[in-house]
Amino acid sequence: MFERQVYISGTMVPESQARISIFDSAVMLGDTATESTRTFGHHPFKLAEHIDRLYKSLKVMRIDPGMDATEMLRTTQNVLQANLQCYAPDQDCWIVHNISRGLSVPGSDPTLTSSGATVMIFTQYMCLRNWAQFYTDGCHAVTSMSRAVPTQSLDARIKNRSRLAYTLAESEVKLVDPLAQGVILDIHGNVSENKGGNIFVVSGGVLKTPTTANCLAGMSRSTALKLADGMGIPAVETILQPYDLATADELFFTSTPYCIMPATRFNGLPIGDGTVGPVTIRLLNAWSKMVGLDIVKQAQDQL
Ligand SMILES: Cc1ncc(COP(=O)(O)O)c(C=O)c1O
Incomplete structure (x- = not known):
């Protein structure tokens, strides 16, 4: 072989x-x-x-x-x-x-x-198995106890393998819920990112994501912003706090493997009506169309 x-x-x-x-x-x-x-x-x-x-x-x-x-x-x-x-x-x-x-x-x-x-x-x-169900059910996003390494110490835009801070944060949220996906806050309490993904909310029809002052300039992040632009969905890069996630209409993560991973709960609270939101679904469909492959089907076929 x-x-x-x-x-x-x-x-x-x-x-x-x-x-x-x-x-x-x-x-x-x-x-x-x-x-x-x-x-x-x-x-x-x-x-x-x-x-x-x-x-x-x-x-x-x-x-x-x-x-x-x-x-x-x-x-x-x-x-x-x-x-x-x-x-x-x-x-x-x-x-x-x-x-x-x-x-x-x-x-x-x-x-x-x-x-x-x-x-x-x-x-x-x-392997997309562990994310596959989240496309339809949404995941549970949970804030970790550990904060992000300050970007003033290690610029968040440097993609590097010094992963202890991310690993600790993700292991902490798994104590709360074994299937939780981490939301890491920076030292000011602002939302930064996930151990391997960026974070977006939709509030009042506007797509919002943290600026790269405290997170990686993710390729999937820029793809989501570009798709939103092409679909006429207004988007801003701004400061987000846990309150903004808890009160958002929609919440999702972006990352290279899963592209867009919807979240339907945040720290135990339902996001919007507790189901995967329409803007998230439109963006996922647009992404599938762009790459000529049904992203959700590919992952769910692995189940
Ligand atoms: C810390 C961190 N944030 C965000 C991302 C998402 O980046 P990308 O969309 O380029 O995969 C990653 C990817 O591994 C990451 O490690």
């Missing part, structure tokens, strides 16, 4: 043989820029934009990946092509980039390495 191929710093290896050192800064420092792109019908979605965001993260992290964005794009397309045979026609995959600074040198300067950057590119099956 053909085994998935992984790109590691210039070589393609079978996934079971893909290794990095225990001294890699990815392990020692969590010092890794990352991107996760998905395919629709085996075609990568917004790959150039993901790579553009990756290079912005790398620039601010002062990591040199040893190739320019054009070569990264070409290399990524090669990795995808090499692996597409592993996915059935109705299946899609993640394309993941993890780029660490390289082999850490112990001592006073954490940016010192004894190698070039470790560039890892691989694909994984896009």
Whole structure:
């Protein structure tokens, strides 16, 4: 059987043989820029934009990946092509980039390495099972106890693998409800984001989402805003607080795998009439139309 191929710093290896050192800064420092792109019908979605965001993260992290964005794009397309045979026609995959600074040198300067950057590119099956039911039932959005790392300490726009704060937050909301999806607040109590997604409300016909002052500039966030614009739905980027979520007509998350995940409860309270709202459904349908694939059906067929 053909085994998935992984790109590691210039070589393609079978996934079971893909290794990095225990001294890699990815392990020692969590010092890794990352991107996760998905395919629709085996075609990568917004790959150039993901790579553009990756290079912005790398620039601010002062990591040199040893190739320019054009070569990264070409290399990524090669990795995808090499692996597409592993996915059935109705299946899609993640394309993941993890780029660490390289082999850490112990001592006073954490940016010192004894190698070039470790560039890892691989694909994984896009499993949507755990989100599938939320398209029709809506999820329960719950605020975590842990707050977001202040963007003044680690700019929220840098997409990186230092994930402890997100993991803690998500594990806290799972204590409240095992199926809850986290809403992380910033240190001022404003809504920032989910561990892997952005947050939107619809109130009085207006779509609202936090500005990127405290959240990742998500690709799905910008897709939702663009679709709304094309459909004449007014949208604003603004400060949102838990009160705004509790009193919204609709609430949803956006992220690369599920695109739009409706929420019908917030901290135990029903959102609107407690069902998935019309604007959310219109946006989801428009997204499916744009990518030529029924996003909800693809996920629910996995149940
Ligand atoms: C912290 C965080 N916020 C938001 C998102 C959503 O971004 P995108 O729409 O680009 O997947 C992600 C994606 O992984 C994320 O990690």
